[in-house]
Amino acid sequence: MAEIKNLKKTADRISKAIKNQERIILYGDADLDGVSSVIILKEVIKNLGGEITAVYFPDREAEGYGITKKGLEEMRKFTPALLIALDLGIGNFQEVKMAKKLGFEVIIIDHHEILDKLPEAKIIVDPKQKGDKYSFKGLANAGIVFKLSEVLLGRQMTNNLRENFLQLTALATIADMMPKENENLEFINLGLKSLEKSWRPGIKAFFTFASDFGGGLSQKISKIISLLNVRDVEDNLPASFRLLNSPSIEESQKLIKKLILKNRFRKEKIDEMVVAIERKIEEKSLPIIFEGDTDWDFTLISSVASIVCHRYQKPAFIFKILDKETQGTVRTPKGIDSVALMKKCQKYLVTYGGHPQASGFRIGNENLEEFKQCLLVNYK
Numbered sequence: 001m002a003e004i005k006n007l008k009k010t011a012d013r014i015s016k017a018i019k020n021q022e023r024i025i026l027y028g029d030a031d032l033d034g035v036s037s038v039i040i041l042k043e044v045i046k047n048l049g050g051e052i053t054a055v056y057f058p059d060r061e062a063e064g065y066g067i068t069k070k071g072l073e074e075m076r077k078f079t080p081a082l083l084i085a086l087d088l089g090i091g092n093f094q095e096v097k098m099a100k101k102l103g104f105e106v107i108i109i110d111h112h113e114i115l116d117k118l119p120e121a122k123i124i125v126d127p128k129q130k131g132d133k134y135s136f137k138g139l140a141n142a143g144i145v146f147k148l149s150e151v152l153l154g155r156q157m158t159n160n161l162r163e164n165f166l167q168l169t170a171l172a173t174i175a176d177m178m179p180k181e182n183e184n185l186e187f188i189n190l191g192l193k194s195l196e197k198s199w200r201p202g203i204k205a206f207f208t209f210a211s212d213f214g215g216g217l218s219q220k221i222s223k224i225i226s227l228l229n230v231r232d233v234e235d236n237l238p239a240s241f242r243l244l245n246s247p248s249i250e251e252s253q254k255l256i257k258k259l260i261l262k263n264r265f266r267k268e269k270i271d272e273m274v275v276a277i278e279r280k281i282e283e284k285s286l287p288i289i290f291e292g293d294t295d296w297d298f299t300l301i302s303s304v305a306s307i308v309c310h311r312y313q314k315p316a317f318i319f320k321i322l323d324k325e326t327q328g329t330v331r332t333p334k335g336i337d338s339v340a341l342m343k344k345c346q347k348y349l350v351t352y353g354g355h356p357q358a359s360g361f362r363i364g365n366e367n368l369e370e371f372k373q374c375l376l377v378n379y380k
């Protein structure tokens with residue numbers, strides 16, 4: 001079977017960077033898939049005798065999704081360096097150009113939909129790009145990085161490492177809601193099998209709370225994933241990274257306690273937002289849900305969109321209105337491609353992208369109404 005396009009090329013480039021002691025920056029999305037991708041690659045490189053110069057996770061609320069100007073500015077002190085973008089980057093045309101100018105060599109490893117063109121990165125791995133003959137297109141980004149780790153480590157991949165990487169891959173695949181089929185099913189089954197006896201302190205710590213989480217393993221896992229998704233940034237690092245990278249069970253337990261409290265508060269807020277939306281859509285009965293507010297918490301709108309999309313079986317565009325721009329998230333029922341739908345209205349948008357069922361967009365406030373009308377015209 002054909003391999004993922006450019007996977008081998010990426011492995012060769014990383015091996016060369018390790019050998020030449022080049023500076024390597026891992027630039028990942030702050031969600032669990034991005035964080036898992038960063039941790040797996042970081043540990044692979046360490047096992048090969050290399051070192052990571054820095055990790056960076058853009059804060060979605062403060063700077064937006066993807067490769068950001070702020071992120072590049074903060075990392076520029078390390079140039080010349082190899083910048084590996086994980087679980088983001090495929091839509092960052094301008095930012096990749098800027099990164100090159102600043103002295104980064106950019107590799108993108110992403111699994112999101114390809115937009116009209118590709119960014120000018122040195123190497124791009126994305127199973128959805130043209131010319132990629134790998135038949136399974138549903139891998140999480142961590143799944144791609146796991147496959148990269150097999151190429152990079154070769155015979156140095158011990159059973160322990162494999163189990164350890166598969167645990168993260170399984171969590172990331174579930175968290176990213178990738179289809180539970182094909183290789184994903186294999187990763188999930190293998191990864192979950194060893195999860196409870198993981199040596200990783202952050203995961204071990206979760207299971208010391210397991211009796212509070214109740215139910216069987218699958219219930220515990222959804223609880224773990226929802227806690228790993230709570231936004232809590234310290235020193236620019238998301239909680240999930242600090243936890244899964246922590247060397248101490250005690251420290252992890254402390255952080256988990258904090259996340260449990262935050263999560264409770266988060267749920268109440270989400271309920272309030274859902275009620276507010278339901279009140280509004282009752283009056284309208286449009287075929288799409290298109291609602292936003294200046295007061296809503298940006299980190300909660302994705303959960304809210306999922307809930308109302310599922311409940312009403314309609315595409316849900318939920319957004320937070322900022323001073324000049326609006327940032328939004330989209331969830332669609334099965335069979336409706338949100339990225340393709342937004343492509344038809346892209347002239348109103350600043351950026352957009354993601355997966356068919358889950359994506360995001362940024363738009364100037366002055367274009368919101370026209371964007372909505374465009375969606376209504378083009379939907380069905």
Ligand SMILES: [Mn+2]
Pocket residue numbers: 033034087111140141176
């Ligand atoms: Mn992802």
